[in-house]
Amino acid sequence: MANKQSVCTTCGYNMIGEMPDVCPLCGAKHDHFLTWDEVEKTYRVTPYRVNDYVAQLVSVPRLGFEHAAYCLDTDEGAVWIDCPSAFNRDLEPINAIYFTHPDFMGASNQYRELWGAKVHLHALDTDVPYARPFPVDRQFYGDFSEGGLEAFHIGGHSPGFTIYIYKQVLFICDYAEPPGAKMRLNPFGPRDETLRGAERILEVIAERSLETVCGVNFVTDFESWREDFKHLIDRVKSP
Numbered sequence: 001m002a003n004k005q006s007v008c009t010t011c012g013y014n015m016i017g018e019m020p021d022v023c024p025l026c027g028a029k030h031d032h033f034l035t036w037d038e039v040e041k042t043y044r045v046t047p048y049r050v051n052d053y054v055a056q057l058v059s060v061p062r063l064g065f066e067h068a069a070y071c072l073d074t075d076e077g078a079v080w081i082d083c084p085s086a087f088n089r090d091l092e093p094i095n096a097i098y099f100t101h102p103d104f105m106g107a108s109n110q111y112r113e114l115w116g117a118k119v120h121l122h123a124l125d126t127d128v129p130y131a132r133p134f135p136v137d138r139q140f141y142g143d144f145s146e147g148g149l150e151a152f153h154i155g156g157h158s159p160g161f162t163i164y165i166y167k168q169v170l171f172i173c174d175y176a177e178p179p180g181a182k183m184r185l186n187p188f189g190p191r192d193e194t195l196r197g198a199e200r201i202l203e204v205i206a207e208r209s210l211e212t213v214c215g216v217n218f219v220t221d222f223e224s225w226r227e228d229f230k231h232l233i234d235r236v237k238s239p
């Protein structure tokens with residue numbers, strides 16, 4: 001891995017190639033950047049068990065905004081949803097990375113090269129300027145299901161925003177946060193489409209008996225999350 005790559009410690013964005021002057025994602029200056037190998041020495045991607053088939057992955061110490069990625073043990077092997085910002089070469093290999101949207105591409109290009117992991121991102125999200133440097137093996141459209149993992153295209157916060165369901169777990173990333181009565185829809189994106197997407201999420205989960213919701217920096221109980229999410233939609237519709 002002789003590749004040049006640096007990481008913004010303010011937001012966690014990975015910059016492939018020559019180090020730029022400012023971070024393309026958050027605008028921090030280059031004195032906030034570390035090379036990927038310095039990052040590997042400093043930050044440990046650490047798994048926390050959610051249940052027998054899902055683990056949450058976060059950096060210790062926290063790296064920038066710090067988003068969680070999730071490791072799922074499926075019948076067809078281990079896969080990730082979203083990707084850690086730190087590249088740790090000694091993690092357990094996975095077969096594929098499925099992205100919710102392009103804000104957290106992390107070090108996916110390096111994991112892809114190391115393990116041959118296949119990267120999946122909705123076609124509508126591949127053209128975002130800060131996602132363009134990252135290789136994507138499969139640009140998908142719409143909903144799909146494979147290896148027991150179900151993907152639902154939602155849009156809104158990003159045009160290709162996709163949520164996932166695996167067994168009893170819903171993966172929602174940063175579509176709405178934080179969990180609880182203060183939950184709000186992600187403000188970065190067109191408001192009306194984000195609301196329409198939220199209504200579609202309610203439809204998708206209506207008939208499901210789920211147990212857990214995994215998000216950008218939280219893991220929470222499904223039933224109470226759904227109540228708060230419903231109330232949020234009502235509040236946005238009739239403030």
Ligand SMILES: [Zn+2]
Pocket residue numbers: 101103157174
């Ligand atoms: Zn986002």
